[in-house]
Amino acid sequence: xxxxxxxxxxxxxxxxxxxxxxxxxxxxxxxxxxxxxxxxxxxxxxxxxxxxxxxxxxxxxxxxxxxxxxxxxxxxxxxxxxxxxxxxxxxxxxxxxxxxxxxxxxxxxxxxxxxxxxxxxxxxxxxxxxxxxxxxxxxxxxxxxxxxxxxxxxxxxxxxxxxxxxxxxxxxxxxxxxxxxxxxxxxxxxxxxxxxxxxxxxxxxxxxxxxxxxxxxxxxxxxxxxxxxxxxxxxxxxxxxxxxxxxxxxxxxxxxxxxxxxxxxxxxxxxxxxxxxxxxxxxxxxxxxxxxxxxxxxxxxxxxxxxxxxxxxxxxxxxxxxxxxxxxxxxxxxxxxxxxxxxxxxxxxxxxxxxxxxxxxxxxxxxxxxxxxxxxxxxxxxxxxxxxxxxxxxxxxxxxxxxxxxxxxxxxxxxxxxxxxxxxxxxxxxxxxxxxxxxxxxxxxxxxxxxxxxxxxxxxxxxxxxxxxxxxxxxxxxxxxxxxxxxxxxxxxxxxxxxxxxxxxxxxxxxxxxxxxxxxxxxxxxxxxxxxxxxxxxxxxxxxxxxxxxxxxxxxxxxxxxxxxxxxxxxxxxxxxxxxxxxxxxxxxxxxxxxxxxxxxxxxxxxxxxxxxxxxxxxxxxxxxxxxxxxxxxxxxxxxxxxxxxxxxxxxxxxxxxxxxxxxxxxxxxxxxxxxxxxxxxxxxxxxxxxxxxxxxxxxxxxxxx
Numbered sequence: 001x002x003x004x005x006x007x008x009x010x011x012x013x014x015x016x017x018x019x020x021x022x023x024x025x026x027x028x029x030x031x032x033x034x035x036x037x038x039x040x041x042x043x044x045x046x047x048x049x050x051x052x053x054x055x056x057x058x059x060x061x062x063x064x065x066x067x068x069x070x071x072x073x074x075x076x077x078x079x080x081x082x083x084x085x086x087x088x089x090x091x092x093x094x095x096x097x098x099x100x101x102x103x104x105x106x107x108x109x110x111x112x113x114x115x116x117x118x119x120x121x122x123x124x125x126x127x128x129x130x131x132x133x134x135x136x137x138x139x140x141x142x143x144x145x146x147x148x149x150x151x152x153x154x155x156x157x158x159x160x161x162x163x164x165x166x167x168x169x170x171x172x173x174x175x176x177x178x179x180x181x182x183x184x185x186x187x188x189x190x191x192x193x194x195x196x197x198x199x200x201x202x203x204x205x206x207x208x209x210x211x212x213x214x215x216x217x218x219x220x221x222x223x224x225x226x227x228x229x230x231x232x233x234x235x236x237x238x239x240x241x242x243x244x245x246x247x248x249x250x251x252x253x254x255x256x257x258x259x260x261x262x263x264x265x266x267x268x269x270x271x272x273x274x275x276x277x278x279x280x281x282x283x284x285x286x287x288x289x290x291x292x293x294x295x296x297x298x299x300x301x302x303x304x305x306x307x308x309x310x311x312x313x314x315x316x317x318x319x320x321x322x323x324x325x326x327x328x329x330x331x332x333x334x335x336x337x338x339x340x341x342x343x344x345x346x347x348x349x350x351x352x353x354x355x356x357x358x359x360x361x362x363x364x365x366x367x368x369x370x371x372x373x374x375x376x377x378x379x380x381x382x383x384x385x386x387x388x389x390x391x392x393x394x395x396x397x398x399x400x401x402x403x404x405x406x407x408x409x410x411x412x413x414x415x416x417x418x419x420x421x422x423x424x425x426x427x428x429x430x431x432x433x434x435x436x437x438x439x440x441x442x443x444x445x446x447x448x449x450x451x452x453x454x455x456x457x458x459x460x461x462x463x464x465x466x467x468x469x470x471x472x473x474x475x476x477x478x479x480x481x482x483x484x485x486x487x488x489x490x491x492x493x494x495x496x497x498x499x500x501x502x503x504x505x506x507x508x509x510x511x512x513x514x515x516x517x518x519x520x521x522x523x524x525x526x527x528x529x530x531x532x533x534x535x536x537x538x539x540x541x542x543x544x545x546x547x548x549x550x551x552x553x554x555x556x557x558x559x560x561x562x563x564x565x566x567x568x569x570x571x572x573x574x575x576x577x578x579x580x581x582x583x584x585x586x587x588x589x590x591x592x593x594x595x596x597x598x599x600x601x602x603x604x605x606x607x608x609x610x611x612x613x614x615x616x617x618x619x620x621x622x623x624x625x626x627x628x629x630x631x632x633x634x635x636x637x638x639x640x641x642x643x644x645x646x647x648x649x650x651x652x653x654x655x656x657x658x659x660x661x662x663x664x665x666x667x668x669x670x671x672x673x674x675x676x677x678x679x680x681x682x683x684x685x686x687x688x689x690x691x692x693x694x695x696x697x698x699x700x701x702x703x704x705x706x
Contacts, residue, residue: 072099072117081116081130085325087189088120098144103189110189113148121321126151185313185329192374194330196367199376202413204399204406213407213417213451216393216435218510221250223274225513225530230254230269230278232525240517240526241266243507246293247392249433250274252507252515253290253300256526270297271528273509282323288315292349295394299352300324303344311337312344314355316371328371332357346387350394350410358387366399368413378413389429389438392510398438400427403682405440405449419449421458421682428472430480433510439480441472446480448490463493463686464642465694475512479534484514486695487534489542493686494550497538498695501702508533516701531701541697550696552596552636553687555587560594565602565630567675575600578679586685597635598683602673605629605647612663623663625650628673632681642687646677 072078072091079086080101093100098111118124130152185191244253252273257266266286270279279297284290288302291314298319306312313331317324333342337359345358350368354377358366364382369375380399388399390410397410405419423442430439439448439461448461469482479496480488484506487497505517514531547554561579563572579598580590605627612621627649634642650670661669688694 071114077120078117079120079122080110080112081118081125082189086118086125086320086322087325089189091117095143096145097148111144113150115149115151123322185331186335188326188329190315190326191329192371194332194334194369194374194376196334196365196376196379199367199379202378202380202408202415204380204401204404204415206404206418214391214395214435215452216391216395216431218247218249218392218433218435220433220511221274221509223276225273225511225515225532226276227530228271228276228278228528230256230526230528231281238524239519240503240505242290243505243515243517243528244290244293245273245507245509245515246295246297247390247394247510248295248297249510251279251293251297252509252528253293254517254526254528255284255290257286280323284317291347294349294352299327299349301347301349301355303347306337306339306342306344311335311339311342312359314344314347314357316349316355318352330369330371330374332367332369333359333365345385348388348390348394350390350397354411356388356390356397356410358382361385368411377411380413386427387429389431391431392433392435398429398431400429400440405429405438419459421462422447428469430472430474432474432477433512434477437474437477439472439474441469441480441482446488446493461490461493461686462684463688464684465495465688473508475508475533479512481508481514481533484508487538489538492542492545492547492551493554494545494688494696495691495694496541496696497534498693498698499533500698500700503702514701518702535699535701537697537699550689550691551686552641552689553588553634553684555685557596558589558591558594559583559596559598559634560592561590562597562599564599565673565675571675575675575678579683582681582683586683588685595636599633599635600678601631601633602675603629603631605649621663623667625667626671628671630673630675630677632678634684634687636689639690641690642684644681646674648672648674 072094074091074093076091078089078091078101080089080103088104089101090104091099092102092109097114099114099117100109100111101117102109115126116130186193238258239256241255241257244255245251246253250273252271254269254271255266256269265283266288267281267283268290269281271277272279284302285304287304289305290300291303292301293299300317302315302317304313304315311331311333313329315326316328318327331337331342332344332347340361342359343361345360345364347355347357350356353370353372355369355371356366357369358364362384364384364386365379366382366388367379368377370377382399382401386400388397390397395410396416397408399406399408400422403420403422403424405422407416407419408414409416419438422440423445425442425445427440427442430441431437432439436450436452437448438451439446440459441447444465446461446463446465447459449458450460453460465488469486471483473481475481475487478490480490482488485499485502486495487499488494489496499514502514503516503518507515509515512533514533515528516531517526517528519526548557553559561576563576567575576590579600583590583598607624607626609622610625612623627647629645629647631643631645633640633644648671650667
């Protein structure tokens, strides 16, 4: 450890003075010891004025000599105080008592005061806040000539002219509040400018693959899950905000803090789920949301939501002595992005140095970023509000586009496989803990593919529920969970169970354990409780299950097909043959007079007046256009359980007509229902019988409050 400059000067002064008198005055060692007493506090100092004055002169000379010697030579790796935390840096120069340092990773430089510098791994901290010299960030010249301050609370500090604004109006901590900080995020040494304009985009073209996909199973954690009592707090407003469990399933991250807007203070507690112990606790800025953690728990990914004045950005924290420190920050959509188009839909750590990000509203842009180099690796576009899912070991990324799922190598973007018959709308994607199943869920439509099969292009599960949800996860290859409270049984395609009393602060581990948090008001303490899913009650119900009692449509049964539209007999027979063929592939037969019907109808929709532009130069014309709807529905006793439709509207396109044909006649010729739609629609395989409520049983799992 390097001694502080004042101690080094004092020791050096003693050595020089002793040597001087021993050499010139021919003192023996006893006299040198006497000199130490005289010069450095002895009782006989006033009796030896010559010795005292000479010693003082040499002390001043020694102080001048050693004060000029830097405590941190050029090239030394150090830590530099930035606001209330420390950042890694390298000393680049030392002039006039100031240190020129270069923050790492990166190339941003800053002239800093000596008290802001400490050794790597040291826990020394003078306290207070170190306001970064923003006016001098990235500038080597001019070299500061004024005296640096002696500490965070030095009232006599001489401030260099370039720092006057920062000193008289200290900027808030950019790490504590990026939304209100007048100093932009781009001034932070961890920031890199995200520019994906030059990266070549991947085209998601249909492919075929007969090879089985790599199966990435998650090993369940050792040990038995137990309730965990977090340390009590003295603030009655403190409480849990969110729970997060990464893919590895070995750690739980509890975000908690003061809920009052004007008293925002947030912390994260990391819990080792194998030993049911708290590993570490550290503060985070109140506007950050934890999105992902690497398998070794050493890197954490946070999102700061954007608004109309600040674009959303990502921050990566890495573990360091004293708690995780921000190592990288960037705005994925670019610093000029506006909200909501620059909104971050999803982000994940592929590994400690690569982040996959989806941004955008009208269209979704997915980019893999190398955060060390600050460069994009690959990019591709998806439909509006679509996202992605990483496999259990983060080697494969699944994305949804139209009615396909595409599987890509997560680090290279190389196409691996294509899965067909995905839901047509934006989808939640999820891999099972075993890695054998991949599910796509969208507004009640669920498709599951068997990734272990070489012929897994079509889903093994295809079912529609009258159920929506914001989150979807696979507990296993047999059960799925919607919004942490609705249990779906995949073998029989059932909304099996509902768990009541689930707090919003909940997280599902790969072991099938749902962790929920609760606060005990009197003790001012948060408890995290593990609940094993699906639980004994749903499993007991399944043993007595009769499929015919709970499913309106399932393989092995017969249905009727009613053609309630106008067409000639030949066209109707063609459509009936096509529908029968689709259902036969699902092991569903077509017969007359069945209680379950597929009803095919056509009807007119709303009528609207449209203005049409004549490209020949003639005046614009107005005409009324009526929608033509083709609809197919599954009905039982006149009640619709499943439905699909398509609409033809000539007013939404270009209309061509001959000289002898009026605009109205051309519109009438185009205003016909799309009968071909009946031959191409994707029929369901399973449709549950309606229930009130939709689930077959309930269990209350609300944590007890004592």
